[in-house]
Amino acid sequence: MDSIQALKTRRSVRAYTGDPVSREVIEDIIDCGRLAATANNLQPWEFVAVTDRRMLRAIAESTDYGGFIAQAAVCVVVLCKNTKYYLEDGCNASQNILVAARAHGLGGCWVAGDKKPYAEKVRRMVGAPEGYKLISLLALGHPVEELQTEKRPLSEVLHWERF
Numbered sequence: 001m002d003s004i005q006a007l008k009t010r011r012s013v014r015a016y017t018g019d020p021v022s023r024e025v026i027e028d029i030i031d032c033g034r035l036a037a038t039a040n041n042l043q044p045w046e047f048v049a050v051t052d053r054r055m056l057r058a059i060a061e062s063t064d065y066g067g068f069i070a071q072a073a074v075c076v077v078v079l080c081k082n083t084k085y086y087l088e089d090g091c092n093a094s095q096n097i098l099v100a101a102r103a104h105g106l107g108g109c110w111v112a113g114d115k116k117p118y119a120e121k122v123r124r125m126v127g128a129p130e131g132y133k134l135i136s137l138l139a140l141g142h143p144v145e146e147l148q149t150e151k152r153p154l155s156e157v158l159h160w161e162r163f
């Protein structure tokens with residue numbers, strides 16, 4: 001799948017077959033996160049790839065809208081040092097990871113991290129040092145279904161020269 005197709009067809013997938021995803025594919029997907037743009041090239045992130053089923057369940061139970069993490073093949077926990085643009089940087093990496101997963105034929109869904117009451121708990125669960133911010137929990141796996149979320153049309157959101 002080329003990158004334009006991956007970008008245009010990515011949608012949140014919250015149901016997974018249970019089939020594993022190879023370490024090689026997980027590494028390639030996270031490598032795409034690693035290469036995202038960051039303010040001042042600070043690259044303030046760390047990625048924790050969680051595949052242990054008990055840990056996946058524990059993370060899922062800590063969230064409010066991420067119960068499906070328990071069934072994912074992997075949950076990529078994206079954390080950033082508390083830099084000025086940590087949120088923008090971490091979100092950039094998160095989106096790259098979701099698009100890369102799509103390009104590998106996988107489904108994924110972003111579960112909120114930053115500003116959530118469980119952020120500190122999850123940080124401790126994965127052993128990240130104090131001061132790191134939880135950006136996102138990215139559930140990935142082989143998709144059970146393809147969903148088509150409604151999107152606002154380009155003609156409505158694109159303004160040439162002025163709003």
Ligand SMILES: Cc1cc2nc3c(=O)[nH]c(=O)nc-3n(C[C@H](O)[C@H](O)[C@H](O)COP(=O)(O)O)c2cc1C
Nearest residue numbers: 010011012013014064065066109110111112113149
């Ligand atoms: C910052 C952020 C937080 C999100 N948090 C959750 C979440 O906690 N649980 C969930 O099921 N989906 C979550 N999502 C996924 C959105 O619900 C989804 O992206 C949106 O409905 C648009 O659908 P699409 O991803 O298929 O385009 C989150 C997405 C973003 C960008």
